[in-house]
Amino acid sequence: MTETTAAPAQLLSAGPAAPGQEAAWEQFTKIALPTRNDERWRFANVKDLDLGAYTQPQAIDEATREELLGRSRGLEKSAGRMVFANDQLMAREVLSESLSQLGVVWLPLEQAMVEHPDLFQQYFMREEAILGGQKFAALHASQVRTGTLLFVPRGVEIDLPIEAFHWLSGDNSSCFPHTLIIAEERAKVTLIDYYESADANAPGLACAVNDLWLGAGANVTYVCAQNWSRQTLAFQINATVVGRDAQARSLFAQLGSRHVRSESVSHLRGPGGRSDMLALTVADSAQEVDARTFQIHEAPNTASDLLYKNSLDDKARTIFSGLIRVDPGAHQTDAYQKVRNLLLSDEAEANSAPGLEIEANDVRCTHGATCGQIEQEELFYLMSRGISKKAAQKLIVFGFLQEVVARLDQPAITAKMADLVHAKFETHR
Amino acid sequence: MPTEELISTSIDIDRTRGDFRYDEKHKFDAGTGLSHDTIDYIVNVKGEPDWIREWRHKALDIFLSKPMPTHWASKDLENIIFQDIRYYLAGGQKPSRSWEDVPDDVKRTFERLGIPEQERKFLAGVEAQFDSEAVYSNIKKAVGEQGVIFMGSTDGLKEHPEIFRKWFGKVIPTGDNKFSALNSAVFSGGSFIYVPPGVKVKHPLQAYFRINAENFGQFERTLIIADEGSEVMYMEGCTAPKFETATLHSAVVELVALKGAKIQYVTVQNWSANVFNLVTKRAVAHEEAEVKWIDCNIGSRLTMKYPGVVLKGRKARGEVISIALANDGQHQDTGAKMIHAADETTSNIVSKSISIGKGRSTYRGLVHIPKHLKGCKNNTECDALLINSTARTDTYPAITVRGTGNSSQHEASVSQISAEQIFYMQQRGLTEAQAMSLSVNGFVNDLVRQFPMEYSVELKRLIDLEMEGSVG
Numbered sequence: 001m002t003e004t005t006a007a008p009a010q011l012l013s014a015g016p017a018a019p020g021q022e023a024a025w026e027q028f029t030k031i032a033l034p035t036r037n038d039e040r041w042r043f044a045n046v047k048d049l050d051l052g053a054y055t056q057p058q059a060i061d062e063a064t065r066e067e068l069l070g071r072s073r074g075l076e077k078s079a080g081r082m083v084f085a086n087d088q089l090m091a092r093e094v095l096s097e098s099l100s101q102l103g104v105v106w107l108p109l110e111q112a113m114v115e116h117p118d119l120f121q122q123y124f125m126r127e128e129a130i131l132g133g134q135k136f137a138a139l140h141a142s143q144v145r146t147g148t149l150l151f152v153p154r155g156v157e158i159d160l161p162i163e164a165f166h167w168l169s170g171d172n173s174s175c176f177p178h179t180l181i182i183a184e185e186r187a188k189v190t191l192i193d194y195y196e197s198a199d200a201n202a203p204g205l206a207c208a209v210n211d212l213w214l215g216a217g218a219n220v221t222y223v224c225a226q227n228w229s230r231q232t233l234a235f236q237i238n239a240t241v242v243g244r245d246a247q248a249r250s251l252f253a254q255l256g257s258r259h260v261r262s263e264s265v266s267h268l269r270g271p272g273g274r275s276d277m278l279a280l281t282v283a284d285s286a287q288e289v290d291a292r293t294f295q296i297h298e299a300p301n302t303a304s305d306l307l308y309k310n311s312l313d314d315k316a317r318t319i320f321s322g323l324i325r326v327d328p329g330a331h332q333t334d335a336y337q338k339v340r341n342l343l344l345s346d347e348a349e350a351n352s353a354p355g356l357e358i359e360a361n362d363v364r365c366t367h368g369a370t371c372g373q374i375e376q377e378e379l380f381y382l383m384s385r386g387i388s389k390k391a392a393q394k395l396i397v398f399g400f401l402q403e404v405v406a407r408l409d410q411p412a413i414t415a416k417m418a419d420l421v422h423a424k425f426e427t428h429r
Numbered sequence: 430m431p432t433e434e435l436i437s438t439s440i441d442i443d444r445t446r447g448d449f450r451y452d453e454k455h456k457f458d459a460g461t462g463l464s465h466d467t468i469d470y471i472v473n474v475k476g477e478p479d480w481i482r483e484w485r486h487k488a489l490d491i492f493l494s495k496p497m498p499t500h501w502a503s504k505d506l507e508n509i510i511f512q513d514i515r516y517y518l519a520g521g522q523k524p525s526r527s528w529e530d531v532p533d534d535v536k537r538t539f540e541r542l543g544i545p546e547q548e549r550k551f552l553a554g555v556e557a558q559f560d561s562e563a564v565y566s567n568i569k570k571a572v573g574e575q576g577v578i579f580m581g582s583t584d585g586l587k588e589h590p591e592i593f594r595k596w597f598g599k600v601i602p603t604g605d606n607k608f609s610a611l612n613s614a615v616f617s618g619g620s621f622i623y624v625p626p627g628v629k630v631k632h633p634l635q636a637y638f639r640i641n642a643e644n645f646g647q648f649e650r651t652l653i654i655a656d657e658g659s660e661v662m663y664m665e666g667c668t669a670p671k672f673e674t675a676t677l678h679s680a681v682v683e684l685v686a687l688k689g690a691k692i693q694y695v696t697v698q699n700w701s702a703n704v705f706n707l708v709t710k711r712a713v714a715h716e717e718a719e720v721k722w723i724d725c726n727i728g729s730r731l732t733m734k735y736p737g738v739v740l741k742g743r744k745a746r747g748e749v750i751s752i753a754l755a756n757d758g759q760h761q762d763t764g765a766k767m768i769h770a771a772d773e774t775t776s777n778i779v780s781k782s783i784s785i786g787k788g789r790s791t792y793r794g795l796v797h798i799p800k801h802l803k804g805c806k807n808n809t810e811c812d813a814l815l816i817n818s819t820a821r822t823d824t825y826p827a828i829t830v831r832g833t834g835n836s837s838q839h840e841a842s843v844s845q846i847s848a849e850q851i852f853y854m855q856q857r858g859l860t861e862a863q864a865m866s867l868s869v870n871g872f873v874n875d876l877v878r879q880f881p882m883e884y885s886v887e888l889k890r891l892i893d894l895e896m897e898g899s900v901g
Contacts, residue, residue, distance in 0.1 A: 039501050043829070331818070346800055346832040356824035358843045361815035365843040371798075371830035372838075 008055040011174055011205070016142045017056075024141035031135040040132030043319045043351040044290050048233065048259045054205040057086035057145070058170040065090050068198060072165040075192070075412050079160035080106060085167035085198070087145040087175050096160050103153035106162065109178055112149035119151055123182050123213055127239035131263040131292040136235040140176050140207045147178025152187035154215070161190040161221075161413060168206055168228060169198035179210035183218035183246075190221040190410065197229035197256070200427075206234040206257075214246035216270060221249045223413055225420055228256040230285065236262040242302070244270030251408060253417055254281040254289045255424045265294040268302035268330075277306040280404040280417075282397075282424045283316035283348075293322035295337065297330040306337040309404050311397045312348035313428065323355040324367065330360050337367035342400050344374065344393065394425050462512045465489060468614060471517045475583055475617065478590075488603045488613030495607040503760055505731050509705055514677055516615040516648070572630060577661075578623040579634055582650045585621025592623050596654055600683035600711050600739070608733075609709040612648045612681040619649030619680065624659040624690075633662040633695070633881055651682040655690035655718075662693040664881065677705045678729075684712035684720055688742065691719045697884055699728035702758055706732040711766070714774075716742030723880055725752045725888060726761045735793060737766030740774035740805075750879050751780040752888075755788030755820075764793035764826075765809075769835070773804040780811040781873050784820035794826040796837055803834035811841040814872050816865075846872075 008014075016025040033049055034041040060068075069091055072083045079096035082089065089108050094100055105116060113120050129137035148164045166177040179193055197204060206228050214220050228234050234257040240248045254260055266275035281289045295304040310318040320339040341350035352369040374396050382392035398421060405417040460467075468489055472482045497506050572579065578589060586593045603613040624630060655661050678700060686692045692712065700706055706729040712720040722736035738747025749765035767776035782790035792811045813822035824841045846868045854864035870877075870889060877885045 037500065042827070328818070341830065343830065343833050343835075346834070348833075349800070349829065349831040351827070351829045352839070353825065353827040354839065354841070355826070356813075356822065356841060356843060358813070358815065358823070359819075359821045361818045361820055361845040363815075363843060363845070367824070367839075367841050369826070369828055369839040370837065371828065372836040373833040 008058050008173070010052075011054045011056055011143075012051055014056045017145050021142045021144075024138050028135060028138035028142050031138060033135065034132060038132060040292065040321075042321065042353065044261070045259065045288055045317070048288070051139075051205060051233075053203065054172050054174045056143070057088070057175050058173040060085045060088055060090070060169060064169055064198065068167045068169065071196070072167075072194070074163040074165070074194060075161060075416055077160055077412070078163045079158050081163045081165070082108065082148055083165045083167070084146060084175075084177065085169050086173055087177075089146055096158075098158045098160065099162065101156055101158075104156060104158070105149065105151035107149050109147040109149050109180070110145065116149070116151070119149070119182060123180060123211065125209065125211065127211060127241065127265065127267070129237050129263060130265060131294055133235060133237050133261065133263045136207055136261070137209065137237050140178070140209045140235075140237070143174070143176045143207070144178045144209070145176065147180070148191070149180045149182075150189065150191060151182045152184060152189045154184040155186050157188040158190075161192050161410070163192050163194065165194045165196065166206075166208075167196050167198055168202075168204045168232065170204075171202050172204060174205040174207070177206065177208040179208075179222075181211070181220055181222065182213045183220045184215045186217040187215065188219040190223070190413070192223040192225065192413065195224070195226045195228055195234075195256070197227075197232060200229050201231055202229050203231035204229060204233075206232055208234070208236045210236070210238050212238075212240040212248055212250070214240070214242050214248050214273070216244040216246060218243065218246040220247075221408065221410065223251045223253070223408070223417070225253045225417065226256055226260060227420065227424075228260075230256065230258060230287075232257045234260040236260070236264075238262070238264040240264070240266045240275055242266060242268050242270065242273035242275050245272035246270065247274045247276075249276040249278070249408065251278040251280075251404070251417075252291075253420060254279065254283070254291075255420060257287065257289075259288045259290070261290045261292075263292045266296065266304055268295070268297045268304060269299055271299045271301045273299065274303040275305075276407065277304065278404050278407055279308040280401045280421070281308075281310040281312075281318055282401070282421055283310065283318055284313040284428050286315045288317045288319075290319040291321070293320075293337075295322070295324045295335055297324070297326045297333040297335060300330050301332045302330065303334040304336070307404055307407065308339045309342070309401055310340070310350060311342045311344060311400060312350055313344040315345070315347040317349045317351070319351045320369070321353040321355070322367075323357060324365055325357045326360045326363050326365065328359045331362040333360065333363040333365065335363070335365045339369045340400075341371040342373065342397060343371060344397070398422070398425075461515050463489070463514070463516055463615070467516050471615060471617065474517070477583070477586070480594075481586065484598070484603075485614050488610050491604045492607060492610035492614055495604070495610060498607065502733060503731055503762060505760065506705075509677055517617055572632070572634075575628045575630070576625040577628060577630055578621065580621055582619040582621045582652060583617060585652065589621070589623065592654060593621065593652065596683065596685050597652055598683075600685060600713050601681055601709050605709060608679045608707040609681050612650060612679050612709070616648045616650035616681065618647070619651040620653070620663070621651070622653040622661065622663065624655045624661045626656040627658045628656075629660040630662070633664045635664040647678045647680070649680045651680070653683070653692060653694070654685045655687060655692050657687045658689040660691040662695065662881065664695040664884065665697075676703060677707070679707045680709075682708070682710040686712060686714045686718035686720050688716045689718060690715070693721045693723065694736075695723045695881060695884060696725060697888070698724075698726045698732065701728060702730055702756075704729045706734065708732075708734040710734065710736040712736075712738045712747070714738055714740050714742065714745035714747055716771075717744045718742060719746045719748075721748040721750070722765070723750045724763065725880070725884075726763055727754045729761075730758065731760045731762065733762045735764040735766050735795070737768065737795075738776065739768045739770060740776065741770050743771045744773045745771060746774065747776040749778045749780070750876055751778075752873050752876055753780070753782040753790045755782065755784045755790040757786040757788060760789045760791070762791040762793060764791075764795075766795040767797070767807055768795075769798045769802060769805045769807070772802050774802075775806045777807070778809040778811075779876060781814070781876055782812075782822060783814045783816065783869060783872070784822050785816045787819045789821040789823070791823040791825065792841070794839075796826070796828045796830075796839075798830045798832075798835045798837060800831035802832065805835040807837040809837070809839040812872070813841070813843045814869070815843065815845050
């Protein structure tokens with residue numbers, strides 16, 4: 001992986017980031033941009049996907065480095081922290097002993113690639129992007145320079161969450177955050193990714209991939225707090241592979257970006273596995289949040305529970321297109337999918353397409369999608385208690401989103417997410 | 430016998446009931462295949478005016494230029510060989526008004542189907558389509574006196590062009606989809622109904638459609654206009670004989686409910702399992718009008734049908750009640766579309782499907798509530814019941830809501846018959862098949878009750894019939 005030069009190349013003419021990534025680059029250039037007629041991009045504003053303006057990740061000077069390290073504030077207590085800016089490692093701190101336990105691997109991706117080629121071989125981008133984002137997955141694979149690899153060996157439980165900060169800095173810079181979590185049998189870990197921009201108004205491109213692999217009985221919680229600048233075009237491609245009796249829980253908080261496309265797939269591959277897929281969106285101005293999900297029940301006795309909540313203000317658009325698939329033979333599947341949209345303005349638009357494809361009969365599969373607005377009665381009640389209309393609205397929206405973060409069952413993270421949501425409210429109007 | 434086998438044999442519909450045919454003498458046969466010549470032939474035989482000729486030619490061009498919608502729909506569509514299908518076939522008989530005028534062999538066919546005579550008293554008029562043209566049409570004196578027009582669409586466009594042309598092709602434009610274009614090119618048969626202002630048609634108007642020639646596609650075109658404050662219910666049911674090669678049925682049904690009018694359109698579709706049934710149905714509801722589609726799909730190989738309502742006037746209401754039953758080799762791809770285009774419009778969709786054996790049922794829905802509308806509401810419920818482990822069900826709704834004045838809710842569930850229920854009933858002395866039958870009937874009961882009386886009886890009988898085989 002090469003050093004970033006002073007004058008970064010335009011992304012589209014840059015070629016692969018390093019030797020070994022040529023095939024991905026070729027694939028990226030071969031796949032056409034999505035069109036309106038592609039069902040997997042239905043409702044999406046595909047005209048907004050032009051990558052022509054962006055450069056390869058720009059270099060970070062010392063002053064910026066210091067500033068960003070100072071701004072990388074996460075939880076009060078964490079097991080460890082890595083900070084990246086424009087795909088360059090700024091800091092790596094091991095804060096808790098549990099992270100240095102025997103066999104735990106927690107390394108920047110490029111170092112892990114050298115030191116643990118076997119893990120890399122077995123798990124790095126092994127699940128194809130199947131929800132329409134192949135082109136962007138290929139772009140990521142051709143451009144990825146660093147990221148986090150976390151390997152937790154069997155039986156090891158890391159109590160405190162691990163944090164990774166990914167900063168995007170400079171006008172039209174790009175970055176390609178990568179997170180790979182491998183939890184062996186009965187391993188337990190929580191990881192939080194924070195996606196932030198140095199300048200809240202700088203245009204940029206972020207194209208992230210995060211994959212979670214859960215062995216038998218493993219327990220993984222993954223949180224992604226997306227708060228790129230308001231001018232960022234962002235992609236997130238996630239695959240979660242759940243083994244026997246394992247429990248995966250993921251939460252995507254969508255706060256920033258001009259246009260974010262999030263694809264999340266849960267493969268319930270071992271009997272007894274469970275995946276909780278959570279997301280909250282606070283969208284305003286002209287933000288577009290496009291979420292595609294897929295709950296694939298490949299084995300019997302598996303459970304999945306999806307809850308996506310969107311609050312939309314101004315001219316914001318959200319898209320939720322999710323599918324539950326129950327393969328033949330995946331009996332005793334218990335799948336749930338719920339998307340709720342709260343519309344706060346007359347210009348906001350919520351699109352929901354919750355889907356089911358069921359090929360086994362001994363199942364319980366339900367989905368629901370609602371669109372609504374703040375009840376005037378609730379608003380009136382709060383206002384009659386002396387709360388201003390604006391504050392009352394925020395309270396109600398916050399209460400609406402609270403259900404999602406509360407599902408994490410980790411009060412410290414729930415509180416952190418609440419802070420981020422409040423901070424977003426503050427920047428609005 | 431393993432339970433699953435037992436069940437799948439028990440639920441197999443007795444299709445032999447509609448499986449018969451008599452030789453027909455087709456005076457007018459356009460042969461197989463589709464070209465501009467076919468269209469000229471149809472127009473000449475039917476003696477249609479020139480504007481229809483142009484309309485048909487244009488539609489054919491649109492049909493040929495449009496790709497198959499297989500990027501979202503079933504690949505099974507590719508198995509339709511358009512050049513092997515007959516596009517026009519008529520008995521050469523004028524639609525006759527009195528029962529006595531109907532040829533004997535045609536009468537026999539209808540008797541096997543158990544259509545009119547005893548029902549005649551109850552039904553206001555019978556428009557029976559035997560192949561392409563209406564052979565028999567009878568409107569009770571009373572209905573005629575009220576000024577209601579009820580005739581074949583071919584006669585409608587000739588005799589009442591002033592009403593027909595105003596609405597024809599306005600609800601469903603030719604280019605709406607590939608199959609509406611096909612229908613526009615080769616349509617024949619179907620009904621034309623006009624209900625004058627304030628007239629409430631007490632009895633349902635009914636038409637039976639049948640396909641009765643191998644490889645013969647049926648392309649009926651129905652247009653119903655309910656003028657201000659009027660009410661009408663239209664019923665359409667079909668059975669078809671079995672043939673070895675696939676046949677195509679592609680109807681277009683347009684409904685116009687003017688201010689305060691109410692239209693109910695009831696369909697019981699029971700084509701034989703080799704028919705492609707690709708139907709476009711849509712209504713426009715003006716101010717305070719109500720349109721209700723009651724749709725039951727039991728037969729066919731592949732049905733694609735999504736009745737829609739464009740809610741154009743304030744306080745208009747649209748409803749789709751849908752029951753689908755998919756058995757081995759069948760794919761019921763049905764659903765609903767609700768396009769809200771005015772304030773305070775409401776829509777309701779309730780869909781229940783049952784998949785048996787290797788059957789597949791799909792719900793596909795579209796709800797659109799654009800911005801700046803106030804007080805629009807949509808409610809959608811889809812429930813699917815899977816009888817065997819090989820059955821399949823899909824749900825693909827798409828909901829777009831803009832603005833703060835509106836709300837929508839969608840819910841869907843998939844389940845199997847509760848083992849506890851079956852156990853309970855067996856413990857009370859019912860056989861497993863009887864228990865299954867009761868349970869399935871219970872699943873659809875709340876919808877079946879919304880059908881007109883004779884249809885709900887027919888439907889219950891059908892479900893019972895499917896279960897019957899397993900008794901003993």
